[in-house]
Amino acid sequence: MRSLLLAVLAAYVVAAIHAVLAFINKRRALQRVSEVALAMGFLLHTGALAADWIIDGHYPLFYLRETLSFLAWTLVASYLLILYRYRARPLGTFILPLVSVLVFIAAVAHSPTAGPTNPIAVRDTWLFPVHTTLLFFAYAAFFVVFIASVMYLLQERELKVKTFGAIFHRLPSLTTVNEIATSSAAIGLTLLTVGIATGMIWASSRDGRLWHNDPKEIFAALTWLLYVSLIVYRSSAGWRGRRAAWMGVAGFALVLCTFFGARMMGGYHVFG
Amino acid sequence: MSIVLVGVNHKSTPLAVRELLALSDDACATGLRSLVDGEIVREGLIVSTCNRVEVLTETAAGRLNESTERIIEFLTRANDLPRSQFEKELYQHTDDQAVRHLFRVASSLDSMVVGEPQVLGQVRRAYSIALEAGTTGRILNRLVHHAFRVAKRVRTETGIAANAVSISYMAVELGKKIFDSFAGRTALLIGAGEMAELAARHLINAGVSNVLLANRSEEPARALATELGGTPVPFNRLTEHLSRADIVICSTAADDYIVTERMMRAASATRRNRPVFFIDISVPRNIDPAVGKIPNVFVFDIDDLESVVSSNIREREREAQRAELIVESEIMQFQQALRALESGPAIGALKQMFQDIARHELKRQRNRLGPLSPEQEASIEALLLSTVNKLSHPMLSQMRHSSDASDAEIIEAWRDIFDLED
Structure with missing residues (x-):
């Protein structure tokens, strides 16, 4: 392999x-x-x-x-x-x-080759592939939001101060990166929501509890809240541009915490 | 043979003289036919634009002076000018220098605004006129096609034409960075000045679908609106129009701010913070600089645009240095192609000459051989030709080799030894 x-x-x-x-x-x-x-x-x-x-x-x-x-x-x-x-x-x-x-x-x-951290429970359920795949695509979508937001912020700054560096002529337009960020955030949030839901179903089917106060779960919830507010503000209050882009950047920091943080802080989401 | 280029351009000569020398397309065609005599000047091409008048020729070896004289005479005749009036303005380039000059012209390195795209089209046009007049041949065809290739390389491999260097074009360029495409966008023109009109035309060409015109006095606005296909709107309800406009071009003679921060904040709220791009080309400024502090609103005044333009010009000049390197390497390649072009016929002619000698001798001695079957006859001829070919092979391959290795003198020597035409 x-x-x-x-x-x-x-x-x-x-x-x-x-x-x-x-x-x-x-x-x-x-x-x-x-x-x-x-x-x-x-x-x-x-x-x-x-x-x-x-x-x-x-x-x-x-x-x-x-x-x-x-x-x-x-x-x-x-x-x-x-x-x-x-x-x-x-x-x-x-x-x-x-x-x-x-x-x-x-x-x-x-x-x-064979891990003690390879619980049978994981092998048996169809929820494992669905839960993880959805969340990984959500992470990828949020990474795209992050990149597009950084591109937005760089260009927006250059347009405001009116000095254009080498990178300016090479990036897609503000409208394009804004659109990429918005639609990726919406897709990412949808995937995250369904991903978290499947995780809850899986958890409750195993031990009857939806929530374990596990670091990964807490960070995931925070991430979810942040992207929900991003999208709600965007559609209701016409939030766009800089503020939305900064949220895209902050959101990704939370995503990183969700992804790696659990490994460092322990908890029940830690595997191999 | 030599390549000779004689002419004037915007650097060597003031417009007053250039315009006297300029030739129409028809004058170029008829002029070329009279200039190219097949003996001294064997091929010719004229590039005549508002920035340059240049005559490019292919001239018989050693007749450089006669050829230059012929070109000057032609310019005198064609424009009905005393030669004293322009003779000392002319520059003359020969061979590699002439090749370099043409390559630089076609690549827009010799233009007033480096990297401007029109000049290549002008050279193409000049070439098609010469082609139609039948005054280009082996050498110039090769040269001009090579020049097109150089121009293409320079354009794709350097950023010489990358960034806008005029203010109205700059506005379009910046707009594209904000909106990506202008399709479906609305532009608002405040004031009906000339600069605003020019910028608006650029935007319409770029795809802006809706143009609103607001002017203090309604008549000019209405006139310009019909001309541009826009809609005149009342001047006093500016906030309302601002909320509809994605692009605002302002050029009035007012000595106060016409668009204030408060107006724009209100407009921005109505349009739900969608981005707005302001171009203020009026002096004194008509748009409060504080408007530019509002999120998603981008304001460029005339100074901003000019400083971007001049930084783009500097950027182009840096790229032009890279382009010069491409030109130099292409000159070397052209020299090589030219030598192959030149020595190719010489080698062929020599081979032909040897074979002709063999056939001629066979014919002379044929009677003494008595009756032969056709097979026997064919094999005698084959015997002679293969002997000649084998004998001459080392010599011919040596010649080929010297032509590749750029030994022009050796080629000339071969020509002399065997008395070949050039």
Whole structure:
């Protein structure tokens, strides 16, 4: 499996390097190379995840290696959707290097052959794949919100102070990044809501409790509240631009806490 | 052969002289036919625009002076001008210098505004006129096509044409950074001045679908509205119009602020904070600078636009230095292509000459050989030709080699030895 993941890594690295070069030099040809490499990498990656699932017999979201690889996969899938919908290529310049790093760590990380932290409960329920997949796509969507918000803030600042750096001419317009951020936030929130709901159903079916006061749960709830208020304010009070963008950035900080925080603070969401 | 370019441009010569030398398309076509005599000047092309009049020719070797003389004479005749009036203004470039000059012109490195896109079209036009007049040939065709290639490389590989360098175009460019596309957007013109009209035309070309015009006196607004296909709106209900407009261009002669922060805050609330882009080209300013502090409102006055424009010009100049490197490397490539073009026929002619000698000798001696079957006859010819080819092969490949290695003198020597035409 590792060799397949290395092939995926190679394709993503090629895609990332070409995306960065295309961003710097504004060359179309480089961008095309990047997109072809990315499409190939994505197909291989999908194959690798499917093979993992079939061979190991559990949904490939268990060990750190699998988690990172899966996260990279959701990011690539989100980026491909954005490319298809908005042609906002500059996002790749920031997403693809991160994807490459995630896959690199996944490729070098060791996974224990049989873990004591591999509870049977996880294997048995169909809720595990649904719960985790939804939440991972939600994380990817919030990462897109974050990138788009940063792009918005950079450009908005330059337009207000009227000095334009090299990056200005290379980013998509304010309207485009705003739209990407808004729709990604809406999609992310939907996924997060359903993801949390499935988690609750799963938890109550196991021990009858919906809520465990687990750090991950608390952070997830905070994240949920933040994105709900972002979307509510946006549609009711016409919040947009800077304020919304800052919320997109803050929201992602919470997402990071949800994702990694639980690992550090312990609790019941900690696995392999 | 030599490539010669004689002409004037905006750097060498004031407009007063340039306009006297300028030639219409028809004058170029007829002029070229008289200029190209097939002996001294063998190929020709004229680029005549408001910034330059240049005659590019391919000239027989060693007849440079005659050729220049012929071009000057032609310019005198074509424009009915005494030559004293322009002769000392002319610059002359030969061979590599002429190639460099053409490449730089086509790539817009020699333009008044570096990177402007029109000049390439003008060179294309000049070429098609010459092509129609039948005055281009092997060398100039190759040269001009190479120039197009250089221009394309410069355009795609450098940022020479990337950023706007005129104020009205700058407005469109900045608008695109905010709105992405102008389709479905509404522009509000406050004041019906000339600059506002120009900026509005740029925006309409860029896709703005709705133009509102507000002017203190209604008549000019109505006139401009019909001209631009917009709607005149009453001047006193500005806040209302502001809430509808995505782009506001302001250019009135008022000496006070016409759009105040309070007005804009109200308008912004009505339009639910959707972004607004203000261009204030009036002096003194008509839009309170405090308006720019409102979220999602972007205000650019004339100074802001000018400073962006001048920083873009500096950026273009930096990119132009990269473009010069491309030009230099392309000159080398053109030299190589030219040598292959030149030595190719010479090598072919030499090979032909050897084979002709063999056939001629065979014919001379044929009678002494007596009756032969057609197969025998064919094999004697084959024998002779293959002997000649094998003998001449090292020599020919040596020639090919020297043409690749840019030994122009050696090629000339080969030509002399075998008395080949050039």
